[in-house]
Amino acid sequence: MRHKVVPWGVLALWIIVLAVAGSFAGRLGDVQRDQTADYLPAGADSTQVAKLQDRLPGGEITGLVLVYHRDGGLSAADRATAARQVDAVTVPPGTSATKPAAELGAATDPKDFAAVRNGPGVTSKDNATLMYALSTAAPGKDDDAKKAFVEAVRDRAADADGMTVKVGGDGALAVDARGVFGSLDGTLMLATGLVVALLLILTYRSPVLWLVPLLVVGAGAVCARAAVYGLASWTGITVTSQSAGIMTVLVFGAGTDYALLLVARYRDELRRHPLPYDAMRTALRGCGPALLASSGTVVAGLVCLLAADLNNIRGLGPVGAVGVVCALVAMLTLLPAILVLLGRRVFWPLIPAYGSEPKRRRRELFAAMGGSAAKRPTAVLLTGVVLLGALALGAFNLPGVLKQEDSYTTEPDSTVAMSTLATAFPDRSSRPIEVMTPTGRADRTLADARAVDGVASAARGRSGGGWTEIAVTAKTAPESAGENATIERLRDRLPEAHVGGASAQALDLADTNTHDRLVVIPLVLGCVLLVLALLLRSLVAPLLLVAAVVLVWGAAMGIGGLVFGPVLGFAGLDPGLPLLTFVFLVALGVDYGIFLMHRTREETLRGAGPREAALTALRTTGGVIASAGIVLAATFAVLASLPLVMFVELGTIIAVGVLLDTFLVRTYLVTSANLLLGRLVWWPGRLSRRPSESAEPPPELVGTGR
Template sequence: MPWAVVGFWIAVVAVVLPFAGKLSGVTKDDQVSYLPASAQSTQVAKVQKSMPGGGSTNLVLVYHRGGGVTAADRKAEQRQVTAVLKKFEPANRNATPQAVLSADGTTLMVPVAVAQSAGDAKTVATAVRVIAAEGRPQGLTVLVGGESGLAADMDKVYNSIDGTLLLATVSVVAVLLVVTYRSPFLWLVPLVAVAMAAVAAMAVVYGLVQGFGLSVNSMSSSVMTILVFGAGTDYALLLVARYRDELHHAQLPYDAMRAALRRSGPAVLTSAGTVVAGLLCLLAADLNSSSALGPTGAVGVLCALAAMMTLLPAVLVLLGRRVFWPLIPAYGSEPKRRRGFYDRVGAAVVRRPVMVLVTGTVAVGALAFGALNLTGELRQEDSFVKKPESVSAMRILADSFPERGSQPITVLARTSRTNATLADVTNTKGVSAASTGRSAKGWTEISVTATAQPESPGETATINRLRTGLSEDGALVGGESAQTLDIAHTVSRDQSLVVPMVLTVVFILLAMLLRSLVAPLVLVTAMAGVWAAALGLGGLVFGPVFGFAGNDPALPQLSFVFLVALGVDYGIFLMHRMREEVLGGTPDREATVRALKATGGVIASAGIVLAATFSVLTVLPLVMMVELGSVIAAGVLLDTFVVRTFLVPAASVLLGHRIWWPSRLTGPVPAAPAPLGVVPEPTT
């Protein structure tokens, strides 16, 4: 049977490997894949994409000289703009790009709109940057910014993610497994199993994209990789630890593995179930980037579960006891029982549960106040860890043209009402200029320049006034700044829907496993506290230490889903073992100590691995990824070494048998019979 399982997985990987490699080719990082499905800015982007030529790609050529723009600089600008228009089809043949000189004479701004049929933003911006570098007068800075430049720089970052992320993740997991197992061979077994699970997950997601139109972007693909390695390694650690224990009591590895699966299987299955259910709750989100993350991440966890529950046990059984060399568990022997860290922790918790619970709760609550320091409003130009060319261009424009915006607002007017809509736009407070562009499919583009800088409160007010004033005309307002505004509004709505759904689903699954209503409530409350504390830590370091100008509006929602769904795993491992002890007749307090001692080391190792895998996201050059990885890693460590080690056991001791209400364990549990020759201590 083990050989059949291994053969099956090898065959599966051989078949799906070519499809797994195609996933990056169907990953979409365009605007629509990240925007809210129902927002006005999304409708604008879709209409533009369906127009002949695909609408327009907007870019801004920025010419800057500190001592003032010279006549030679103006000639270079005219020559380069002509070359750009010759190479690419203009979005509007009737409009000629006009250079605007700043009041201090140091900067020329040339907005250029080309047809999207000329190529994607990356293609256009790359070609324009080549043109801008040719024949440039000495001392003149020429930068390409605007929507196209920003999209090109973002695309460059996304294309670098896959290789960097996979290499860093595999390296981190390998090192941690070597340290955990202290064996030259054992670490390879779960690593190979989880790698095969990752291949299967990528192939399945590719199949969903091709067969059902699933939307996958770089963020969801990256997080799926992290989930496969992090969750898969966690399940492996729990199973291998239980298998090692059973080898002391079973002569055959096959029998030991059967016992290990029987005893740890329900906890692992429920653990995976909570993660999958929590992730699928994201399908209710209107934000496309969040809703795409749900099924993609769920596929990753399910593939990791399948590999850890079938392939890993089969390989371990085939390799036998020698895989644990040099610390081989001998049949009939007893593992060394030393009074370790978790023995002392358990004794301290049992001795002073009130002090432990109150002190820990106050500490976690104090950290949560740091979340008030999260500034929000992360602008697109602040989304990069390192400043790319498009951001440098935007900052020069902001300094040189404080009286006008440098990023157009797009209004789509009904073609039959173009003149009336243009008049309404021009008369709107906060609008500096407006001009019509391409018309197709009953729509006409109107490019609007605001008096305020991009993504500033003044520009936001202008966008809101345009949407209110143009509602009767049937016009739509979009563009980069409108997209940022719509994302913020949608995330707020999604959060109020997704968070209660996740809490409810996780609570129900825990109640089914533990057959209790009190224990799940304790675990869910603990994880909510961990989430708040982790966000608080983020608020204390993102701005003051990392220098980030804000945080992504989706950070609280996504970090909540991951921390509650993933973090509750360790609560499941602890409480399931505690319930097992109580069912065996162990008194409640002693059951808490035994469960903590039995699972403490495994949970610590699993927590470190999971935190380390998510911290890999911090090596990526996007602020959102760094923030998400940091918050989840910090939350997992808090849960592992504070909440799961001290607070949950303390609450369990104080609640006693009431923690299992309303199951039959609520009643007094008889003490386990003492071993032969041992006189039980008298009870008081």
């Protein structure tokens, strides 16, 4: 009776959970924050500027640049047209009047459109480009109002008689970025679901079985979204569109991996047990520790991100961890319940009959691969290490820091405008350095800022809450070495003020990412080693697995260096990418080492010698590890289809790393190392001693039915 009651009870409980979670999952967007400060270091000077600006009348400033261009030179008529368009969307500096919303063609409150010209128009040396810098604080904290303002300016500042007009600047770049991020959630969910469905169909070759893990991982995703909504509402952690999107990929990728391992073990047990319930119970007992350790390494690695100073990276830690936990719980409870209730027929047409033997085609493939490694383990290990080391050298060819205008694979208008400006004004800044100073010292700060070497101009801005905003224009191009030096001089000269703006943010991001790598990477390595040591009861095996995944990370980064710039033409690398890829590849890559080494340990406990245990583990787990690796790589590869360079780079490096880990490291390098080390791989545990040295047989397998 129990074999019927328990699965139905688990299913009923999940139906209740999903009914409750569904209403909260749809509200995750309500707690997502994509303001500038949410992607900046918590303690950085530029972050303080963004927060102080947010408190000023109108909130965070929206800076725009109108770029007028004609190949061959602008005519007098072009200049007149540009002047009329600028007059239509701005008021002169020092005026308090506002433009009526109707004049801009937008049904928004009139106070939302008080754009100010930051000086006269500037013409390039070749007379082909004319630039007007504008700013407004009127749209306030409402992203929809900011978007309406930028779109209204774009509608008003339109191409005329062959002269192109583009709207750029930080405000336009931010609006375009939010437009891309706003479409990520649905796109990722749909694309990832389709990819996983296709791979499950190819893996199981069953018209029904593929649907079960997909539905279960979908249930896990719903619970994860609801749980993250509750966590953000309760604790106030930073949840960005970026972290929500990565969580979706983690849930589908990790959850499907867990399903593949469990279903493969369950299929084997169905041949040894007459009842599906007993087969599932044995399968859970057999692979449950590996699944728990696998998820534990991922969760531990992600939780280490809480030590990062970067707001969005720190927030990704608990968000991703919640996703992995929800995926694991779904796979250990809901998936077994549904599979047991559906019985053997869910595997149709390849039904595993009680007492039958499995087809060994795929196992023979991995047996042959293991055999080739066993013939010359030293040569195989050295060749693999040299190959990965050589690939890692490509990391020296990685592009520099990614600039905001280079962040898209398909350029929106704002990045086209910034590219045009960079070409037309190579020695001039097109966006201000923003300084926040106590209002009582505003005049002194203004005078001191103008006297700083590298400053072209400085103008007083808004005031409120005891702070005044000053816009400083540098003499050099944005994010150049010269402008960075100017920012540092401003900070030295103005100790009472905070210096921010887009270029200062980029500078702070680079410094913070260096700090975060030095703090987080050792924490991740320590946590992963601890989890592995507890599972495998060894120190050597965890060190072997971690060294392997670190080598894979280096090789994947090296492949990125050979591809991103020379092949894909990317102009930069997101500064947070090395840390994120390290955490994901170490935490996720160790999964496959856990599956392999846990099975090796099982075989050793049953009395197999080191050679037999290593080759048997590879033969029995090689197929499922290969399937899991392909699924995980494919889910992260979905990120590469998005129009953001950062996601393309992230998805590519992780996908390549997972495939290297699956088909080279696990199959050849770890197996070869196992063969060479023998029982030493389990040192200092009981299995490191010869059978004659051991006391009573270890009890780990008691009650497994094996």
